[in-house]
Amino acid sequence: MRVLLLGGGGREHALALGLAGDPGVEGLIAAPGNPGIADVAELRQVDATDPAAVAALAVEVGADLVVIGPEAPLVAGVADAVRAKGIPAFGPSAEAARLEGSKAFAKEVMAAAGVPTARAYTCEDAESTARALDEFGAPYVVKNDGLAAGKGVVVTEDRAAALAHARECGRVVVEEYLAGPEVSLFVVTDGEAAVPLLPAQDFKRVGDGDTGPNTGGMGAYAPLPWAPAGLVDEVMANTVHPTLAEMRRRGTPFAGLLYVGLAITAAGPRVIEFNARFGDPETQVVLALLETPLGGLLHAAAAGTLADHPPLRWRDGAAVTVVLAAQSYPGTPRTGDVITGADRPGIIHAGTRRGPDGELLSSGGRVLCATATGPDLAAARDAAYALVDGVTLAGAHHRSDIAAGAVEGRITIPG
Numbered sequence: 001m002r003v004l005l006l007g008g009g010g011r012e013h014a015l016a017l018g019l020a021g022d023p024g025v026e027g028l029i030a031a032p033g034n035p036g037i038a039d040v041a042e043l044r045q046v047d048a049t050d051p052a053a054v055a056a057l058a059v060e061v062g063a064d065l066v067v068i069g070p071e072a073p074l075v076a077g078v079a080d081a082v083r084a085k086g087i088p089a090f091g092p093s094a095e096a097a098r099l100e101g102s103k104a105f106a107k108e109v110m111a112a113a114g115v116p117t118a119r120a121y122t123c124e125d126a127e128s129t130a131r132a133l134d135e136f137g138a139p140y141v142v143k144n145d146g147l148a149a150g151k152g153v154v155v156t157e158d159r160a161a162a163l164a165h166a167r168e169c170g171r172v173v174v175e176e177y178l179a180g181p182e183v184s185l186f187v188v189t190d191g192e193a194a195v196p197l198l199p200a201q202d203f204k205r206v207g208d209g210d211t212g213p214n215t216g217g218m219g220a221y222a223p224l225p226w227a228p229a230g231l232v233d234e235v236m237a238n239t240v241h242p243t244l245a246e247m248r249r250r251g252t253p254f255a256g257l258l259y260v261g262l263a264i265t266a267a268g269p270r271v272i273e274f275n276a277r278f279g280d281p282e283t284q285v286v287l288a289l290l291e292t293p294l295g296g297l298l299h300a301a302a303a304g305t306l307a308d309h310p311p312l313r314w315r316d317g318a319a320v321t322v323v324l325a326a327q328s329y330p331g332t333p334r335t336g337d338v339i340t341g342a343d344r345p346g347i348i349h350a351g352t353r354r355g356p357d358g359e360l361l362s363s364g365g366r367v368l369c370a371t372a373t374g375p376d377l378a379a380a381r382d383a384a385y386a387l388v389d390g391v392t393l394a395g396a397h398h399r400s401d402i403a404a405g406a407v408e409g410r411i412t413i414p415g
Contacts, residue, residue, distance in 0.1 A: 002027040007069030011280035018294035036349030053079030095252040100276040113246035116414030120409030132174035151232035178263035191253035193306040200282040219402030258383025285319035321371040329365035
């Protein structure tokens with residue numbers, strides 16, 4: 001099987017490693033890829049949000065499967081264009097990708113499907129936003145209705161800051177705050193059958209102790225030793241299958257990767273958000289523990305044969321990833337700095353490029369992810385931070401507390 005992987009971030013590097021390790025994958029092409037992906041795949045250039053260009057490339061390289069990593073190409077309709085060429089695509093249609101492309105649409109689907117989630121209002125002006133904020137009270141939760149690369153959400157005690165974020169975004173969803181630890185659950189689906197992966201937890205705030213502004217993610221770990229028994233079964237029954245049924249009812253079945261972001265509240269799991277693709281950096285830890293060949297799994301979802309796929313197999317132990325970010329991130333990051341020590345197993349490239357003399361340079365906000373496994377969470381965490389310590393990048397920063405609460409038994413569920 002020849003696979004075309006679309007994207008060039010940390011998520012795609014993790015996917016590339018998984019696909020390259022699948023004996024059923026005979027050829028792997030990535031567009032545009034990155035220097036880390038270049039070690040396991042042929043790189044090609046393409047405008048990832050141009051459906052016709054991606055479909056043409058898939059035909060040119062003889063792809064048997066196209067795996068679409070980022071959200072923007074999905075919302076743009078790349079999966080539709082690829083399927084129109086008769087090539088299986090892992091990723092939802094443009095209509096189905098609205099589950100991520102519009103927070104308001106996702107709320108509408110959840111309401112129709114009876115999915116447990118936060119109460120919310122869609123607001124388009126300062127007056128309605130103010131009313132919603134006052135009804136729910138602090139902490140205030142304001143979400144950009146459209147795509148914002150993981151940074152469109154503000155959670156704050158400051159009403160003025162919440163109103164300011166709404167003004168910047170235009171159309172927003174204002175929600176009640178959900179108290180409780182967060183969980184990311186990835187579900188592979190062909191629109192009918194659905195297979196959950198291991199739950200993970202990521203860290204959105206830039207600073208230790210969950211301080212500072214939201215980012216695209218500063219680290220993650222799996223599995224979750226504190227998660228309630230039966231959590232995945234409950235979410236599949238109460239959230240995933242009803243949502244998939246509602247999407248089928250609307251004539252826009254969702255096939256690909258449904259990302260369910262959850263808060264584990266005193267009343268049980270509640271959906272914070274849906275995404276239409278693998279999350280970053282949770283993908284790094286979840287795929288590090290997946291023993292089942294990745295290409296075969298994604299192809300089954302793309303081809304509509306997921307019900308016939310064997311049960312997933314998982315490696316023992318745990319995985320932790322720590323993101324190394326550029327100076328000033330999540331503001332405008334400094335780029336172009338030389339990176340050393342990134343050529344070791346476990347270092348996943350997110351925002352890197354090659355300089356004119358072949359040197360590795362930073363090219364984005366989240367630059368590298370140090371990902372390690374171990375017999376338990378503590379060992380995996382130690383190994384991940386050892387990888388971080390071996391990387392040199394001027395001005396870089398990272399959180400020092402990824403997975404610490406879970407290792408120390410400090411994560412509790414309200415109630």
